[in-house]
Amino acid sequence: MRRLLVANRGEIAVRIIRAARDLGISTVAVHSEADADALHTRLADVAVGIGPSAASKSYLVADAILAAAKDTGADAVHPGYGFLSERASFAAAVADAGLTFVGPDAATIERMGDKVAAREVARAAGVPTVPGTPGGVADADGAVAAADDVGYPVMLKAAAGGGGRGIRVVDDAEALRTAFGQASNEALKAFGDGTMYLERFVTRARHVEVQVLGDGTDAVHLFERECSLQRRRQKVVEEAVSPGISAQTRDAMTAAAVSLCREAGYRSAGTVEFLVDDETGEFFFIEMNTRIQVEHPTTELVTGVDLVAEQLRIAAGEPLRFAQDDIVRRGHALEFRVCAEDPEKDFLPSPGNVGRVTLPSGPWVRCDTWLEPDGKVPPYYDSLLAKVIVWGSDRTEAIARSRRALAEFSVSGIPTTAGLFAELLDQDWFASADFHTGTLEQWLATRGENA
Amino acid sequence: MPRHEVVSPIPGVFYRRPDPGSPPFAEDGATVTEDQSVGLVEVMKSFHQIPAGAAGTLVEFLVDDEAEVDAGQPVAVVETG
Numbered sequence: 374m375r376r377l378l379v380a381n382r383g384e385i386a387v388r389i390i391r392a393a394r395d396l397g398i399s400t401v402a403v404h405s406e407a408d409a410d411a412l413h414t415r416l417a418d419v420a421v422g423i424g425p426s427a428a429s430k431s432y433l434v435a436d437a438i439l440a441a442a443k444d445t446g447a448d449a450v451h452p453g454y455g456f457l458s459e460r461a462s463f464a465a466a467v468a469d470a471g472l473t474f475v476g477p478d479a480a481t482i483e484r485m486g487d488k489v490a491a492r493e494v495a496r497a498a499g500v501p502t503v504p505g506t507p508g509g510v511a512d513a514d515g516a517v518a519a520a521d522d523v524g525y526p527v528m529l530k531a532a533a534g535g536g537g538r539g540i541r542v543v544d545d546a547e548a549l550r551t552a553f554g555q556a557s558n559e560a561l562k563a564f565g566d567g568t569m570y571l572e573r574f575v576t577r578a579r580h581v582e583v584q585v586l587g588d589g590t591d592a593v594h595l596f597e598r599e600c601s602l603q604r605r606r607q608k609v610v611e612e613a614v615s616p617g618i619s620a621q622t623r624d625a626m627t628a629a630a631v632s633l634c635r636e637a638g639y640r641s642a643g644t645v646e647f648l649v650d651d652e653t654g655e656f657f658f659i660e661m662n663t664r665i666q667v668e669h670p671t672t673e674l675v676t677g678v679d680l681v682a683e684q685l686r687i688a689a690g691e692p693l694r695f696a697q698d699d700i701v702r703r704g705h706a707l708e709f710r711v712c713a714e715d716p717e718k719d720f721l722p723s724p725g726n727v728g729r730v731t732l733p734s735g736p737w738v739r740c741d742t743w744l745e746p747d748g749k750v751p752p753y754y755d756s757l758l759a760k761v762i763v764w765g766s767d768r769t770e771a772i773a774r775s776r777r778a779l780a781e782f783s784v785s786g787i788p789t790t791a792g793l794f795a796e797l798l799d800q801d802w803f804a805s806a807d808f809h810t811g812t813l814e815q816w817l818a819t820r821g822e823n824a
Numbered sequence: 825m826p827r828h829e830v831v832s833p834i835p836g837v838f839y840r841r842p843d844p845g846s847p848p849f850a851e852d853g854a855t856v857t858e859d860q861s862v863g864l865v866e867v868m869k870s871f872h873q874i875p876a877g878a879a880g881t882l883v884e885f886l887v888d889d890e891a892e893v894d895a896g897q898p899v900a901v902v903e904t905g
Contacts, residue, residue, distance in 0.1 A: 427837065427890070434887075713868065722868035724835055752836040752892065756868040 381589035382452030386413035392681035405431035449473035505572035531560030532568040583630035587639035613671035616806035674706035715788035724752040733778035828878035829898035836867030843853035
């Protein structure tokens with residue numbers, strides 16, 4: 374691998390360019406009109422405009438990206454997260470063009486991206502899945518019959534879903550009949566596939582995920598992250614390792630993730646997501662993300678492994694450089710997603726011009742961002758401004774240091790969510806890690822009433 | 825005729841259709857109610873419908889489909905009364 378095209382923007386494009394540079398790989402940035410002067414565009418060795426500002430006309434146009442790769446002599450493509458990162462057809466097109474795709478092959482992306490197929494892989498690997506239907510259910514009658522076996526409440530989910538869309542939780546057969554048609558139609562519109570399946574709904578669930586690396590033959594885990602603090606099913610704060618599971622659960626869950634990775638012949642960095650029943654300690658496989666994730670730095674801070682660099686090495690054909698025993702965790706890391714949203718106006722997205730920018734730094738604080746002073750936050754893309762990632766020798770120290778780091782974060786001109794995190798850090802339930810996937814929204818609702 | 829300007833409350837990209845495969849929310853010359861959507865603004869991957877804000881006849885759009893708009897920018901005109 375000599376020249377890498379980064380098919381993305383924002384903080385992850387900057388992050389990938391830096392890892393490539395550390396490995397002596399030259400970089401090509403692609404950019405939309407809105408990003409002509411963006412940090413990733415300027416940091417790369419070569420930059421190519423690929424279309425208008427709307428992502429659908431630039432970052433999502435596979436042909437434009439492949440043409441840019443050809444024109445600049447790139448021999449590899451890193452898709453980052455979002456955009457084309459989990460589109461099997463893109464991975465196939467990259468390979469067909471004779472280039473290296475930094476990620477698993479198209480067939481693996483396709484298999485793990487189909488939730489029904491992914492559950493079958495998990496079962497074959499002996500990994501527990503949420504009690505539910507083994508395949509898609511054909512219609513409302515089939516769903517009701519299946520739910521009788523699974524037990525209410527049940528969650529209806531789209532087989533091709535993502536980002537929390539196409540999901541319904543129902544308490545009884547009547548509600549299930551009503552919800553089925555709506556959810557299936559929604560899934561058909563959003564994903565082009567109306568196939569639905571059913572799962573038991575866990576009332577107090579933690580979202581815990583295991584970072585894995587595989588080279589197609591061997592696989593290792595890099596421990597887990599807890600991502601239970603979510604708003605509208607989008608992660609807001611993540612930490613490594615999980616403060617909410619026992620050592621026994623950790624051992625079993627990480628072993629399960631490695632088994633699944635081996636069963637899939639997985640080759641790249643990936644994340645195996647689990648739901649943990651906070652009342653029973655049971656864990657269940659939910660899905661696998663076949664890409665680098667937004668919260669990957671928390672794992673990097675507790676293991677000292679550069680996950681993007683490892684992705685690049687594996688894509689270049691190198692075998693894993695680690696045996697499981699080589700991966701040692703140390704301390705605790707927290708990540709806060711600072712977004713251009715107004716928490717006082719129901720998180721209204723807030724693009725615009727920014728003036729002064731002060732980013733946190735100092736001992737054991739990392740800030741991954743594309744934000745610069747006197748820049749513009751465009752309305753076309755997601756609202757993530759920066760990730761503030763903090764390490765401490767234990768969780769208490771990480772929390773204290775997070776207070777310091779977040780207090781330093783300041784952007785003039787637009788509202789951000791940075792201030793909200795300071796409040797969050799002061800909550801007793803946060804300090805004691807007594808939370809589940811519904812806690813953040815419950816707290817935000819209470820906070821709104823008290824304001 | 826009194827003219828009511830329909831204003832986008834947020835910055836983003838203005839769309840006249842709910843999705844690329846659907847007809848426009850409202851054609852020029854259509855009769856609209858106060859609550860009826862005349863467009864959609866996409867901002868940072870979230871979508872916000874823009875209601876007419878007044879009942880009457882939608883006489884013109886002031887911005888093109890898929891144009892970038894600012895908060896407070898008029899996007900269409902409704903003749904009331």
